[in-house]
Amino acid sequence: MTLSSPISEDRILYVRLPCNPIFPIGVVYLADHIHKLFPSVQQRIFDLGTVPPLDFNRALDACINDFRPTLLVFSWRDIQIYAPVGGRGGNPLQNAFELFYARNPLTKLRGAVGGLRMAATYLHELQQNLGLIQRGLKQARRFNPNVKLVVGGGAVSVFYEQLGQKLPQGTIISVGEGEVLLERLLKGESFADQRCYVVGETQPRDRMIHEAPAPVEKSACDYDYIASMWPEFEYYLQENDFYVGVQTKRGCPHNCCYCVYTVVEGKQVRINPSDEVVKEMRQLYDRGIRNFWFTDAQFIPARRYINDAVELLQKIVASGMTDIHWAAYIRADNLTPELCELMVQTGMNYFEIGITSGSQELVRKMRMGYNLRTVLENCRDLKAAGFNDLVSINYSFNVIDERPETIRQTLAYHRAMEEIFGRDQVEPAIFFIGLQPHTHLEEYAFDKKILKRGYDPLAIHLPWVSKKLLWNPEPLGSFFGEVCLEAWRRNPNDFGREVMDILEARLGRAPLEEALSAPIEADRRPLAAV
Secondary structure, three states: OOOOOOOOOOOOEEEEOOOOOOOOOHHHHHHHHHHHHHHOOOOEEEOOHHHHHHHHHHHHHHHHHHHHHOOEEEEOOOOOOOOOOOOOOOOHHHHHHHHHHHHOOOHHHHHHHHHHHHHHHHHHHHHHHHHHHHHHHHHHHOOOOOOOEEOOOOHHHHHHHHHHHOOOOOOEEOOOOOOHHHHHHHOOOOOOOOEEEEOOOOOOOOHHHHOOOOOOOHHHOOOHHHHHOOHHHHHHHHHOOOOOEEEEOOOOOOOOOOOHHEEEHOOEEEOHHHHHHHHHHHHHHOOOOOOOEEEEOOOOHHHHHHHHHHHHHHHHHHHEEEOEEEEOOOOOOOOOHHHHHHHHOOOOOEEEEEEOOOOOHHHHHHHOOHHHHHHHHHHHHHOOOOOOOOEEEEOOOOOOOHHHHHHHHHHHHHHHHHHOOOOOOEEEEEEEEEEEOOOOHHHHHOOOOOOOOOOOOOOOOOOHHHHHHOOOOOOOOHHHHHHHHHHHHHHHHHHHHHHHHHHHHHEEEEEEHHOOOOOOOHHOOOOHHO
16 A cells, blocks of 8 residues: 655644543534634544444544544543443442442342453453554554654543553653643644653653643634534534533632542633633534533632623523523532522523532531531522522542431431422432542542552452442441442432432431531541641
C-alpha cells in the first residue's frame, strides 16, 4: 500500500473512548475553544460511545485513515466500576456484598461468580482502552510519523500517576482542563507549567492535581461548527428524554473528604457569562433539545454565587424557552425563595443533593460544609414554589465515626425530606464511597493503616484491594452488608427505599432535632487534622 506524504497542517482528532452514552461535553468544549483561537486548524471528534464494541478497531482505523491527524487527543472518562445499583456488566456493589457478607454459601458463591465477571469486565475494558490508544497512535504514525498523543479526561485526571506506567512513551498525560495545553502544542511553545507530564521524559510533580488550573474565558459553544466536524452529533439529538450537558461554571470551593472534584476542577469557581450560557442553550433548543443537564460540580456552590444563578435563570425566562426541563447537582443550603420560584418557572424537574449523611455531626466531620437545618428549610421553600418532581438524595453510610445513633439521625432527616416532597418523590441513592486517590479520605486511610502508601488503586479486581477501596469498615461493615443483602432480596427495584425501611425497623428513628444538632466538641476528630 502506498502512503501519502506527511501532512504539514495541524489536524486534531479527538477520540472519546467507550463509555456509557453520556454527552461528551469535555471534548466538545475543547474542540470549540481551539476553533475559536485557531480557525484554520482542522478538527474532528470520533465518539466510540456510539460504535458497537465489535467495530471499535475497524471504526478507529477507518477514521484515522480518512482524517490523518497530526495530533491525537484521547478522552478517557471512566475506570472505576463501583456503582450503587446497576453498572457495566452487573451490579458491582451487590456482587461485593454477597461475596463479603452473605451467610448463605450459595449466595456467597453467586457473589464470587458475579465479582469474577465484573473483574473480567474491568480488566477487559482497561486493556481495551489502552489497546485502542496504542492502535490509534500506530495507525496515525503511518501518515504522520511525528504525530503527538495527548490522553486526558476524568479517569486520567484521577489515576494519572498509575496510567503513566501503561501508556506509550511520549504520551502527554493531561490532568483536568486541557485548553491551554493544546494551545501551547499548536503554537510549539513550552507546556511544562501545565498540569501534565510526558511519559518516559518527565515525572508528574508532587501533588500536581492540586495545582490551580489555568483560567479560561468561556463563551457559547458554536454548535454549527461542532455539527460540521462531529459526524455522531445527531446520535445525541434523537431521543427526546436525553439530557444534553451545558456548563455554567467550573470549580468547586469545598473540601468534602472523599471528593476529587475540587482538585480536578480547582477550588476557584469561574462563572461562565449568563448571556453565553443562554446563547449555547438556544442553539441546542433550535436543534430540538428540550432537556438540559447543568454539568457544574455544583449548580450553586456557595451563597456568593446565588446572584449568578438568579441572573442565569432570569435570562432563561426572558429567552422564551418555556418548554424546557433541566437538572443539576445542587447545594440546597444555598437556595432562596427567589431562586426556588425561578427553578420551578424554568422547568427544573430533577435535582440531586449529595449530603452523604443526615447527621449534622457526620456532615461536619466529612468537611461537607452543609447546614442540614438550612437544607430542610430551603426544600420547604422549593416545595412551596411548586416543585413536584423527583429529588435524589445521596447517602454514603458508614463514613467517619458512623454509629447506630448517627444512622437513626439520618433516618429522621430522610423522613423529614419525605414529608416535604412525598415518599415517592424522594429517592435515596445508597452509596458506599469508592475511595479515590488525592482525597482527604485516602490520607485518613493511610493514617489509620487501612491502606499502605504505594498501593495500586487500579487493582480493584483483587478482592483484598476492592474491599478496602469500597469504604465500608467494621464494626458496622457486616451490619450494612446484611441490611443491603436483605433489601436486594425484598425489593431490588426499589433498593434505596428498602434499605431505609429495614434500617428503621432494626434501629428506630432519632428525634429530628438530634439530627440537626452537632456540638462543636464532637467535631474534634482525626480527619479534621488530615
